[in-house]
Amino acid sequence: MNFDKCPNCGKAVKGFFSTATLISENKTEFINKHLDLKSQGYCNFCSSDYLNQLAKSFRQQKNDLENRLKQIIHYIPILSSPAPNDWKYDILDMLTAQTTSGTGFTTELSRSFNDFFGGTSNTTNKKISDATNLCKTDLRIQCVKMGGNAIISTDIDFNEIGSGSTNMLMVCMAGTAIKVLDMNMFNSKNSDYILEVVEITEKIDAIAEMPK
Numbered sequence: 001m002n003f004d005k006c007p008n009c010g011k012a013v014k015g016f017f018s019t020a021t022l023i024s025e026n027k028t029e030f031i032n033k034h035l036d037l038k039s040q041g042y043c044n045f046c047s048s049d050y051l052n053q054l055a056k057s058f059r060q061q062k063n064d065l066e067n068r069l070k071q072i073i074h075y076i077p078i079l080s081s082p083a084p085n086d087w088k089y090d091i092l093d094m095l096t097a098q099t100t101s102g103t104g105f106t107t108e109l110s111r112s113f114n115d116f117f118g119g120t121s122n123t124t125n126k127k128i129s130d131a132t133n134l135c136k137t138d139l140r141i142q143c144v145k146m147g148g149n150a151i152i153s154t155d156i157d158f159n160e161i162g163s164g165s166t167n168m169l170m171v172c173m174a175g176t177a178i179k180v181l182d183m184n185m186f187n188s189k190n191s192d193y194i195l196e197v198v199e200i201t202e203k204i205d206a207i208a209e210m211p212k
């Protein structure tokens with residue numbers, strides 16, 4: 001859509017003397033949905049009151065929103081393969097995430113064996129899987145924030161940094177954020193959760209962007 005004037009307040013958004021710019025379509029939808037408005041667009045001037053009003057109301061639910069997001073964020077699919085052939089999607093951007101954590105095991109062979117096969121193996125494994133999960137969550141949040149709903153062609157790398165007993169484990173992940181255009185490609189339960197993740201992320205974003 002192309003406007004000369006802000007469809008909501010009428011400020012000029014084109015031309016040499018205009019200081020107003022239209023906000024993104026995503027944000028426009030967000031304002032219309034939650035305030036029950038119908039404007040086709042808003043500029044940076046008239047949208048700020050609406051966004052503040054929304055941020056204020058969402059701020060009271062911030063903890064609930066964050067807890068709910070933690071529970072359902074894993075419904076954003078992460079595939080190690082390319083997208084299935086029947087998916088229609090837009091490619092958004094490449095994503096990367098990394099976490100570093102101390103594993104506390106040494107590289108000495110005997111100690112390593114003890115660690116991997118002995119009593120402490122569970123701790124090490126848990127640290128590795130925690131670090132992996134953190135990376136996945138990070139990728140998912142980045143993906144949703146840029147308007148995506150799935151990550152494809154994901155690659156994971158494990159690296160040891162340092163030596164001796166101060167070893168750290170670094171987990172790196174890279175993938176491609178996509179927006180699957182037809183939500184019917186997901187089963188109905190998953191697509192409900194994915195839409196909820198997107199909505200919660202928009203709300204948390206609105207709170208974060210609110211001027212203090």
Ligand SMILES: [Zn+2]
Nearest residue numbers: 006009043046
């Ligand atoms: Zn306006």
